[in-house]
Each structure stands twice: as structure tokens, then as C-alpha cells.
Amino acid sequence: MSKQDNGGTEEGMRSLAVVRHHDGKSLPDLDRVAEETPVALVFKMMATPLDLERLAVGFALSEGIVGRRAEIFDVEAGFVTGGAEVRLEIAQPAFLALKGRRRSLEGRSGCGVCGIESLALLDLAPGPMAKPARPVIAEAAAIARAAAELPAHQRLMRATGCAHAAAWCGRGGEVKAVFEDVGRHNALDKLIGWLALEGMDPGDGFAFMSSRASYELARKCARAGIPLLATISAPTSLAVDIARRSGVALASFCRHNGFVEYTA
Structure with missing residues (x-):
């Protein structure tokens, strides 16, 4: 998806009015700065619209999108036309790892294979628990x-x-x-x-x-x-x-x- 910034420069940059100070002179000018903006990570799921923040946090943890609760910085749920939306703000390393998984993460109310591009991407080895289960x-x-x-x-x-x-x-x-x-x-x-x-x-x-x-x-x-x-x-x-x-x-x-x- 392309984006045209307010300054009319290339995508990913903004053109800002600045004042350059050099050799005792001050001159108005334009400067290009790299753009940094919040990006909402939204998972599309079919679910009963109750406890949506808990659903999103639990999904992120149980699917290995984040490794621990501390990697989720914020969670916000709301209703939109035709459904509901939950936005998670997660740590940058977790986001980069998510991009590398190449999984669509389009969850449904049915089987857990939905949305996976290849059976090789199924996580069937979660690893041993830190504490053994009691009998x-x-x-x-x-x-x-x-x-x-x-x-x-x-x-x-x-x-x-x-x-x-x-x-x-x-x-x-x-x-x-x-x-x-x-x-x-x-x-x-x-x-x-x-x-x-x-x-x-x-x-x-x-x-x-x-x-x-x-x-x-x-x-x-x-x-x-x-x-x-x-x-x-x-x-x-x-x-x-x-x-x-x-x-x-x-x-x-x-x-x-x-x-x-x-x-x-």
C-alpha cells in the first residue's frame, strides 16, 4: 500500500521546515527526515465478541507471537462496522519474528490448521514445560x-x-x-x-x-x-x-x- 506524505517527498520520509545555523547565519530551509509512525498489528479472527482483550493476549502468547506478557505493551479492543477490532502493540523483536513466519494468522472458530501456508509450519513441538505436571x-x-x-x-x-x-x-x-x-x-x-x-x-x-x-x-x-x-x-x-x-x-x-x- 503506497502512502503520500504531507511534504510531498518519497515514501518513508517527510519534508520539514527547519532553520539551518552555520557560520553565524540562520537560514530557513527544508530537510528530509525518516518517518516513524505507530503501526497497528491486527489479527483477523472469527470469535464470540466477549473478553476480546483477553482473547488477543492469550492468542499472542499461546501461538508464540510473543514469548511473555512483558512483550505486549498495549491492547485495545473496539467495535467497528461488521465486527470488532483488537489492536496489540508488541515488542519490535516479536514483530520481526512474526513477519518471518510467513503465516497469515487468519484465525477461525474451527481447526487450528486454518491460515497456515504449509503443514511444515505447524508448531507440533512446544517443548517441555518448565515445571513437570503433578500426577x-x-x-x-x-x-x-x-x-x-x-x-x-x-x-x-x-x-x-x-x-x-x-x-x-x-x-x-x-x-x-x-x-x-x-x-x-x-x-x-x-x-x-x-x-x-x-x-x-x-x-x-x-x-x-x-x-x-x-x-x-x-x-x-x-x-x-x-x-x-x-x-x-x-x-x-x-x-x-x-x-x-x-x-x-x-x-x-x-x-x-x-x-x-x-x-x-
Whole structure:
């Protein structure tokens, strides 16, 4: 996209009125200066328009756009014609790395492969977590409590029948926060963004999802440092593989009276 600056000079420069001082003389003149301007980085996503700042921060963290919360300087959400817009101001090294990834990052409410130019660009190795996950078998009572408490917090699901939920649960299984979205990945990103914005320790609880356990959810938990992912429905084989390699404990088919442990 071309841009014509106010001074009529080449793109990327501005022509400014200056006063040159030399040998005791002062003369008005024009000078060219390199242009520096804020650039908004906007991701196009399909999502439920709730908790948008948390969604953007969680997405940036869980997708590796930034490595830590401190690399996000500002986040601002607003509604525009036909949708909503969230603008992130991120550190320059993170922005340069993002350009080098050559990924369109056009997120949808469906699969996590959307928007990737090549299967070779899929991030299937998030690396081991800094802290090993605690044994899932010790969490039986906590998982049962989370399964029992979650439905009462699913306001959007009760009203529409069309929303996934990502719950943040304490060590005892008490549901502390719930984020809903038409996309399960978006719901988890909102949870991750909330943890980051609130400065909470992701190792001090676990994520409970009302969906199946797809590979993206396991990868996002690994990158966010969430030690346990519990889901109501089944996992995929790739989700199990990623959870095992990264050290995320994975429990699925979670009910009030039991679950299946996949990472023992």
C-alpha cells in the first residue's frame, strides 16, 4: 500500500521546515527526515465478541507471537462496522519474528490448521514445560468438583446451545473463572490471556474444557505453562502425543465419578 506524505517527498520520509545555523547565519530551509509512525498489528479472527482483550493476549502468547506478557505493551479492543477490532502493540523483536513466519494468522472458530501456508509450519513441538505436571490420579476429587460446577457458569451455552467453555480451576477443582466462545481454541486463549493480564501463576490450577482435547489445546496449555488439561470429551492422538512430550497432564471423559488419564 503506497502512502503520500504531507511534504510531498518519497515514501518513508517527510519534508520539514527547519532553520539551518552555520557560520553565524540562520537560514530557513527544508530537510528530509525518516518517518516513524505507530503501526497497528491486527489479527483477523472469527470469535464470540466477549473478553476480546483477553482473547488477543492469550492468542499472542499461546501461538508464540510473543514469548511473555512483558512483550505486549498495549491492547485495545473496539467495535467497528461488521465486527470488532483488537489492536496489540508488541515488542519490535516479536514483530520481526512474526513477519518471518510467513503465516497469515487468519484465525477461525474451527481447526487450528486454518491460515497456515504449509503443514511444515505447524508448531507440533512446544517443548517441555518448565515445571513437570503433578500426577493426574491425585486430582480425581478436583476434576469431579470442576465437572460438577462448570455447567452453572456456562451462561452463553444455556442461552444458545452453541458455545464452548474454558474454566480456570483451583487446585481443589473450584471453578474460579469461565470464558465462553463458539471456538474452543478461542475460549482457551481468553483464559490464557486472563491469567497473563491478572499476573496469575498458571501452575496454581488447571484448565477444564467443555470440548474434546484437540492438539491445539494441548499445545496452548504447554506454551502457557498450564500443568493439567481436563476435557469433557475425547482427546485426539496428536493431543496425547503433544501432552506427553511437553509434560502436560491430560485427562478426558471427565465426569463427576471418573475420567481417563492419557499421560500416566
